[in-house]
Amino acid sequence: MKWDCDIIGDLIPSYVDEVCSEKSRRAVEEHVNECAACKKLLEQQRLMDFSAEKLEERELNGLKKIHSRIKRQTMISCGLGILLLLLGWHSFQGYGYLSKILYYLLMPLCMLTVYRTGEDGDVCVRAGKTDGWLMLGAAVLIVVSVGFFQIAVSQAIAGETVLGVQTDHAGPVLAMIWAVCFLTEFVILGVLWYRQRRLHIENRFRLCICITGIFLLLVYVESLRNLQDVQGVQVTFVRMSSVILALGFIGTALCWYLPGKRK
Numbered sequence: 493m494k495w496d497c498d499i500i501g502d503l504i505p506s507y508v509d510e511v512c513s514e515k516s517r518r519a520v521e522e523h524v525n526e527c528a529a530c531k532k533l534l535e536q537q538r539l540m541d542f543s544a545e546k547l548e549e550r551e552l553n554g555l556k557k558i559h560s561r562i563k564r565q566t567m568i569s570c571g572l573g574i575l576l577l578l579l580g581w582h583s584f585q586g587y588g589y590l591s592k593i594l595y596y597l598l599m600p601l602c603m604l605t606v607y608r609t610g611e612d613g614d615v616c617v618r619a620g621k622t623d624g625w626l627m628l629g630a631a632v633l634i635v636v637s638v639g640f641f642q643i644a645v646s647q648a649i650a651g652e653t654v655l656g657v658q659t660d661h662a663g664p665v666l667a668m669i670w671a672v673c674f675l676t677e678f679v680i681l682g683v684l685w686y687r688q689r690r691l692h693i694e695n696r697f698r699l700c701i702c703i704t705g706i707f708l709l710l711v712y713v714e715s716l717r718n719l720q721d722v723q724g725v726q727v728t729f730v731r732m733s734s735v736i737l738a739l740g741f742i743g744t745a746l747c748w749y750l751p752g753k754r755k
C-alpha cells in the first residue's frame with residue numbers, strides 16, 4: 493500500500509467534509525479500495541457527519557416551532573386581553589347581562605390560558621404550579637365575591653335582610669365583607685407580582701395579573717354606583733374603596749411598566 497493507515501485516518505474527516513486537496517482526495521480513494529479497515533472508518537465518518545447535520549436541522553426546526561408558538565400565544569393573549577376589556581367595558585356600563593356573564597366565565601379561563609403561554613424562554617421561566625393555583629384562587633374569589641356582593645346589594649336595596657342583618661344596618665356589614673374580599677384579592681395579586689419579579693417569570697404572566705387588576709377596577713366602579721342606594725354604606729364604602737382603588741391602580745401600573753429582571 494502506498495499510504496500509511498494513520499495518515500489516511502487523519503485525512504478522512506477533511507475528505508468527508510470535502511475540504512481536502514485533490515491529491516489527498518485521490519490518496520484516500522485509492523487507499524480505501526485496498527484497505528477494509530480504512531473503508532470502514534470512512535463509512536463511520538460519513539454516518540457521523542450525516543447525524544450531526546440531522547441534529548442541526550432538527551434544532552433549527554425546533555427553534556422555528558418555538559418562535560411561531562410564541563407568536564401565536566402572544567396573539568391569543570392580546571386578543572383575549574382586548575376581548576376582556578371590551579366585554580368589561582360593555583357589561584359595566586350598566587347593561588348587557590350576557591356580556592357580564594361571559595366576562596365572569598371568560599376571566600378565569602383567560603387567566604389559565606394566559607399564564608400557560610410562554611415568552612423569552614431563554615431569559616424568563618414559565619409561571620409555576622404555585623402561581624397557577626394562586627391565580628386560579630384569585631379568579632375564583634373574585635367571581636364568588638362579586639356574585640355574592642351583587643345579590644346582597646340587590647337584597648339591601650329591596651329592603652330584605654342581608655345575611656340576617658336588617659337593611660338599616662346592612663351597609664357597614666356589606667362594606668366590611670366587601671373590603672375583606674377585595675383586600676385578600678389584592679394581597680394575592682401582590683404575592684403574584686412579587687413572585688414574578690423575584691423568579692423572573694415571563695411577561696405574559698404579568699399581563700394576566702394586569703387583567704385581574706383591570707377587572708377589579710371595573711368592579712369597584714360598578715359597586716360604587718350600586719352602593720349609593722344602600723343606607724349607611726356610603727361613607728365607609730367610599731373611604732375603603734378609595735384606598736383599595738389607589739392600591740389597585742398603583743399595583744396595576746407597576747405590573748405594566750416595571751420590566752422584570754433578566755437573568
Ligand SMILES: [Zn+2]
Pocket residue numbers: 496497500523527528529530
Ligand atoms: Zn488503511
